Amino acid sequence: SCLARVQAVDTQVKAFNSRDEAAALAAARESDARRAAGQARGPLDGIPVGFKDVIAVEGQPLTCSSKMLANYVSPYDATVTTRLKAAGAIPLGRLNMDEFAMGSSTENSAFGPTANPWDLTRVPGGSSGGSAAAVAAGELPLTLGSDTGGSIRQPAALCGIVGLKPTYGLVSRFGLAAYASSLDQIGPLSRTVDDAAVLLQAIAGHDERDSTSFKADVPDYRAEMAKRSGPWRIGVPKEFFGAGLDPEVGAAVQSAIGHYRKAGCEIREVSLPLAAEQAIAVYYLIATAEASSNLARYDGIRYGHRAAKAKDVVDLYFQSRAEGFGDEVKRRIILGTHVLSSGYYDAYYLRAQKVRTLIRNEFAAVLKDCDALLSPTSPTPAFRIGEKSSDPLAMYLTDIYTISVNLAGLPGISVPCGFTAGGLPIGLQLIGRPFDESGLLAIARHYE
Numbered sequence: 001s002c003l004a005r006v007q008a009v010d011t012q013v014k015a016f017n018s019r020d021e022a023a024a025l026a027a028a029r030e031s032d033a034r035r036a037a038g039q040a041r042g043p044l045d046g047i048p049v050g051f052k053d054v055i056a057v058e059g060q061p062l063t064c065s066s067k068m069l070a071n072y073v074s075p076y077d078a079t080v081t082t083r084l085k086a087a088g089a090i091p092l093g094r095l096n097m098d099e100f101a102m103g104s105s106t107e108n109s110a111f112g113p114t115a116n117p118w119d120l121t122r123v124p125g126g127s128s129g130g131s132a133a134a135v136a137a138g139e140l141p142l143t144l145g146s147d148t149g150g151s152i153r154q155p156a157a158l159c160g161i162v163g164l165k166p167t168y169g170l171v172s173r174f175g176l177a178a179y180a181s182s183l184d185q186i187g188p189l190s191r192t193v194d195d196a197a198v199l200l201q202a203i204a205g206h207d208e209r210d211s212t213s214f215k216a217d218v219p220d221y222r223a224e225m226a227k228r229s230g231p232w233r234i235g236v237p238k239e240f241f242g243a244g245l246d247p248e249v250g251a252a253v254q255s256a257i258g259h260y261r262k263a264g265c266e267i268r269e270v271s272l273p274l275a276a277e278q279a280i281a282v283y284y285l286i287a288t289a290e291a292s293s294n295l296a297r298y299d300g301i302r303y304g305h306r307a308a309k310a311k312d313v314v315d316l317y318f319q320s321r322a323e324g325f326g327d328e329v330k331r332r333i334i335l336g337t338h339v340l341s342s343g344y345y346d347a348y349y350l351r352a353q354k355v356r357t358l359i360r361n362e363f364a365a366v367l368k369d370c371d372a373l374l375s376p377t378s379p380t381p382a383f384r385i386g387e388k389s390s391d392p393l394a395m396y397l398t399d400i401y402t403i404s405v406n407l408a409g410l411p412g413i414s415v416p417c418g419f420t421a422g423g424l425p426i427g428l429q430l431i432g433r434p435f436d437e438s439g440l441l442a443i444a445r446h447y448e
């Protein structure tokens, strides 16, 4: 039925970069046989899952929506893929994204934009726009995205679905093509909070192949959620409701705050001045620095696109990278190499790292007295395709409420919280304590 839905709508939505339908159908038949024999491998057995085109599935394309990797096929599975296959889930296709996860609208894809299923003239958000649109359009029940500064939560908000960025270190990054390694996390996109919990359960937990993976037992999220019944203390950062917030988004989030208050929760105003004012600048120094280093591997020799007529090896690097990368990726590599270069390192990169620590401390201080923080996910609902694509700074500002959560390494979730008068979905962001996904999911589900 997913494939039928894909046939019916994906020529318009364009969520997919590719899919191997024969392999998916074969896996579905195996799952049917297992379940008929009473040997289901758990709640995900036979469930199709879509992958953002940045997560490795053996034998399938891994393009990062870049010309650089347009013909690259992954020789191995990411750890999340291995775990999902073991749980019986069926990898059903590769989903469009901003090139190398750099962007907020899925317009920076070498393969063209994805449309928002609620209004095909609008963006689905990004960078995991294909992952969000596929769920919103009913093409897939569950997808994986990656979130470096908001790329799961923001598209979830703009498409009216649930998107969870786990605590940094909870989900292995082995087999995730790296953008900014100290910020990247893989996480679930789904229709409901329960579904997100089921998908998280399957992918979370220690992995010796990722040295930043946290060594701790993964709780039974749904059992823990049931125990965490509230009422909760919820912090509302006052700076996240200032200039730039669309009034309809602000009103929907206020009504969600009213819902929690009525349920007996204690609502506290809190202040996160550095997170609000410095996070975008700090992020674009750290993320671009890490990206410039991570993307050095695409040299035309080891991976991906190779220029046809180079004079010598240096020329081969130049031409392959000039041809293979899109404009936004080049902008970030240039910025990143600049902030890491001698003379600028101390002035930019090191200072950004220091402010990052201050932002982390700021969150830790307010989360001492709050079970979660509540804010809008995105300052605006879905914008029109083309509206911000020539203005990188306007695009960067769409992540103003999500980006500091990655700098602090915290878990964050976006859940639907209403619609604009024009029928566009609005998302609510909840931010939790480190590794308290159970509490965060429980609070999110209460609103759903």
Ligand code: GLN
Binding pocket: 101, 102, 103, 104, 126, 127, 146, 147, 148, 149, 150, 151, 152, 179, 287, 399
């Ligand atoms: N929009 C932000 C960026 O362009 C965040 C992207 C992401 O989370 N991958 O870097």
